Amino acid sequence: MTDIATAFADEVVTNAYTKIVAVPGIEGPVALITLDNGFDHTKPSSFGPAGLAALDTALDEAFAAHPVAIAITGKPFIFAAGADLKGVPSITNRDQALELGRLGHKVFRRLRESSVPTFAFVNGVALGGGLEVALHSHYRTASESAGALGLPETFLGLVPGWGGTQLLPNLIGPSNAVTVVLENALNQNRTLTPKKALELGVVDAVFGSADFLEQSFAWAAQVLAGEITPARPEIDRGKGWDDAIARAKAIVEGKTKNNAPGPVKAVELLELARTTDLTDPASLDKGFAAEDEALADLLLADELRAGLYAFDLVNKRAKRPAGAPDKSLARKVTGVGIVGAGLMASQLAMLFVRQLKVPVVLTDIDQERIDKGVGYVHGEIDKLQGKGRLSPDAANRLKALVSGSLDKAAFAKTDFVIEAVFENLDLKKKIFAELEEYIAPETILATNTSSLSITEMAADLKHPERVVGFHFFNPVAVLPLLEVIKGQKTDDATLATAFATARALKKSAVGSADLPGFVFNRLLIRTLGEVMNAVDEGTPFEVADNAIAELGMPMTPFTLLALVGPAVALHTGETLAAAYPERFHNSPGLEALVEAKKPAVWSYGADGKQVVDPDVAALWKQGDTASTAAEVLERTRRAFAEEIQIMLDEGVVAAAEDIDLCLILGGGFGFWNGGITPYLDRTGTSEAVNGKRFLAPGVASV
Numbered sequence: 001m002t003d004i005a006t007a008f009a010d011e012v013v014t015n016a017y018t019k020i021v022a023v024p025g026i027e028g029p030v031a032l033i034t035l036d037n038g039f040d041h042t043k044p045s046s047f048g049p050a051g052l053a054a055l056d057t058a059l060d061e062a063f064a065a066h067p068v069a070i071a072i073t074g075k076p077f078i079f080a081a082g083a084d085l086k087g088v089p090s091i092t093n094r095d096q097a098l099e100l101g102r103l104g105h106k107v108f109r110r111l112r113e114s115s116v117p118t119f120a121f122v123n124g125v126a127l128g129g130g131l132e133v134a135l136h137s138h139y140r141t142a143s144e145s146a147g148a149l150g151l152p153e154t155f156l157g158l159v160p161g162w163g164g165t166q167l168l169p170n171l172i173g174p175s176n177a178v179t180v181v182l183e184n185a186l187n188q189n190r191t192l193t194p195k196k197a198l199e200l201g202v203v204d205a206v207f208g209s210a211d212f213l214e215q216s217f218a219w220a221a222q223v224l225a226g227e228i229t230p231a232r233p234e235i236d237r238g239k240g241w242d243d244a245i246a247r248a249k250a251i252v253e254g255k256t257k258n259n260a261p262g263p264v265k266a267v268e269l270l271e272l273a274r275t276t277d278l279t280d281p282a283s284l285d286k287g288f289a290a291e292d293e294a295l296a297d298l299l300l301a302d303e304l305r306a307g308l309y310a311f312d313l314v315n316k317r318a319k320r321p322a323g324a325p326d327k328s329l330a331r332k333v334t335g336v337g338i339v340g341a342g343l344m345a346s347q348l349a350m351l352f353v354r355q356l357k358v359p360v361v362l363t364d365i366d367q368e369r370i371d372k373g374v375g376y377v378h379g380e381i382d383k384l385q386g387k388g389r390l391s392p393d394a395a396n397r398l399k400a401l402v403s404g405s406l407d408k409a410a411f412a413k414t415d416f417v418i419e420a421v422f423e424n425l426d427l428k429k430k431i432f433a434e435l436e437e438y439i440a441p442e443t444i445l446a447t448n449t450s451s452l453s454i455t456e457m458a459a460d461l462k463h464p465e466r467v468v469g470f471h472f473f474n475p476v477a478v479l480p481l482l483e484v485i486k487g488q489k490t491d492d493a494t495l496a497t498a499f500a501t502a503r504a505l506k507k508s509a510v511g512s513a514d515l516p517g518f519v520f521n522r523l524l525i526r527t528l529g530e531v532m533n534a535v536d537e538g539t540p541f542e543v544a545d546n547a548i549a550e551l552g553m554p555m556t557p558f559t560l561l562a563l564v565g566p567a568v569a570l571h572t573g574e575t576l577a578a579a580y581p582e583r584f585h586n587s588p589g590l591e592a593l594v595e596a597k598k599p600a601v602w603s604y605g606a607d608g609k610q611v612v613d614p615d616v617a618a619l620w621k622q623g624d625t626a627s628t629a630a631e632v633l634e635r636t637r638r639a640f641a642e643e644i645q646i647m648l649d650e651g652v653v654a655a656a657e658d659i660d661l662c663l664i665l666g667g668g669f670g671f672w673n674g675g676i677t678p679y680l681d682r683t684g685t686s687e688a689v690n691g692k693r694f695l696a697p698g699v700a701s702v
Contacts, residue, residue: 082128306674341373552670
């Protein structure tokens with residue numbers, strides 16, 4: 001273990017304590033092993049080499065007591081949160097990576113191959129290697145308060161490497177395993193509730209948290225007495241397995257276009273599990289050895305290092321936004337005004353009332369629009385109540401907080417007003433000027449603009465210092481990014497309040513300078529521009545649209561164009577073209593698309609097949625210079641690298657990490673690329689375009 005231990009020199013060791021206990025209803029001693037790293041629930045227990053060695057020793061002690069059963073549980077609220085990944089950047093050779101995989105298998109399988117019945121009492125969070133400990137046990141219970149259960153490895157660019165890919169499909173069936181290993185993990189790391197884990201067969205029983213251990217022991221007594229025999233489904237190794245693997249491949253193709261090696265390898269391992277016999281140690285050896293080899297490959301892949309970098313950005317940097325003033329300067333928000341009552345404004349109203357639980361007032365140009373906006377919010381609250389996520393009382397209280405008014409005097413008691421009207425600078429200036437007549441001098445005026453100047457918007461106001469950009473992404477309830485834009489005169493109290501409000505709304509804020517397009521839209525329009533310009537020149541739509549899949553965007557450019565809306569994309573593009581004419585060029589094809597009021601490039605036949613809308617093909621004039629997919633990819637990469645470096649030089653954001661954070665949180669860019677800058681470094685594009693990398697070697701790379 002010496003070599004791998006060196007890489008994990010800073011491991012926070014999860015100790016394993018063995019206690020021999022007498023249990024009512026069980027004749028003979030029971031060994032109870034508790035996993036505990038010595039910290040509270042805010043620092044979950046995880047497994048590195050020393051933690052695995054500690055569990056191995058605890059198992060020695062347990063078996064030495066000749067118990068009638070062995071049970072394993074965790075510290076309060078935490079069973080175990082998986083492998084300790086902090087040492088991964090220090091793994092420098094394949095032998096170390098292989099050693100880590102083999103060590104986990106060696107220790108965990110002792111629970112599976114024990115002649116003494118083994119039980120996992122999952123009292124709290126059980127993720128990755130933590131859940132694999134439970135899967136190796138013969139029987140599993142879970143507390144109804146366990147925060148999350150799951151195998152998130154493919155989300156990060158790994159595979160469940162300590163038995164998960166071989167055990168799970170043979171315990172709960174291949175289709176359910178695909179749901180846990182791939183579908184959930186690749187859907188923003190969705191996890192299982194204890195109830196869902198029971199439904200899928202991941203655990204055998206769920207008990208209340210107040211006396212979870214007592215109930216689990218009582219259940220174990222019944223199992224040992226033969227009074228309870230947990231159900232084990234018959235596994236379909238024929239068509240059912242074929243169908244599950246086909247679904248797995250479709251999920252991975254749809255989510256990653258097969259550019260992330262972890263999910264691709266997970267599919268292979270799930271297919272291998274079809275021939276794995278859980279009762280045959282030699283068969284398990286083969287399956288576990290395949291996991292070891294996969295783990296060794298992936299631990300030394302740049303994509304995993306980029307995934308860990310992205311995970312760190314989302315979980316750490318996003319919580320401490322660069323450039324945010326001291327939070328003590330933030331003012332309390334006790335009432336919110338929203339100008340506009342359309343779909344975006346209504347979504348904002350729903351978010352503010354649900355998260356802040358303060359009065360929210362909407363206004364618009366006529367009562368019908370206001371009623372529709374308020375009705376939307378009430379309808380969304382009703383949906384939450386219908387799903388059991390709000391009690392009737394809570395739903396009624398939230399509804400009572402939402403109102404509408406034609407008279408902007410209703411905003412007099414607000415501390416924070418946000419406008420969400422059409423992208424027209426004169427209109428927004430006019431609205432803010434009118435509002436100043438009704439609101440207090442310190443009430444913040446926020447704009448949801450996607451590209452217009454905050455400084456210009458505030459220029460003619462009595463208090464320009466209280467204007468701030470507060471740019472949400474659509475759909476508001478789903479996308480976590482919020483760009484906070486500082487105008488030239490925006491003061492620290494306003495900025496601090498904006499960042500604090502973003503946090504209260506459970507959004508991840510990234511600070512941006514007041515330059516056209518801010519962060520996400522500036523890069524998005526540059527990317528879309530390269531693709532559309534290629535089509536203008538003569539590249540077939542299909543070639544251009546599918547050329548840049550490996551950049552890690554969750555959808556193709558023309559699919560995204562339909563979602564954003566051609567008119568919105570054109571308007572933002574025009575703003576950027578006016579500011580940076582040497583790099584941003586209006587696409588004649590897009591202009592024709594908007595003029596004809598066509599909503600998308602693609603249409604779909606009765607067979608569901610995607611084709612270019614014949615009207616679009618006719619109106620989008622193309623030249624005779626077609627590019628290959630490789631050429632479109634290369635020009636788009638270079639455009640990204642050029643624009644990001646210019647943005648960093650301009651001080652749009654504090655660092656390249658903030659660019660990556662915006663692309664991950666605002667556009668769902670792939671973790672396996674770390675957003676975009678690690679990918680540009682890995683492909684050599686950064687140095688080819690700018691003469692230097694964005695990130696130091698070893699940051700988001702091997």
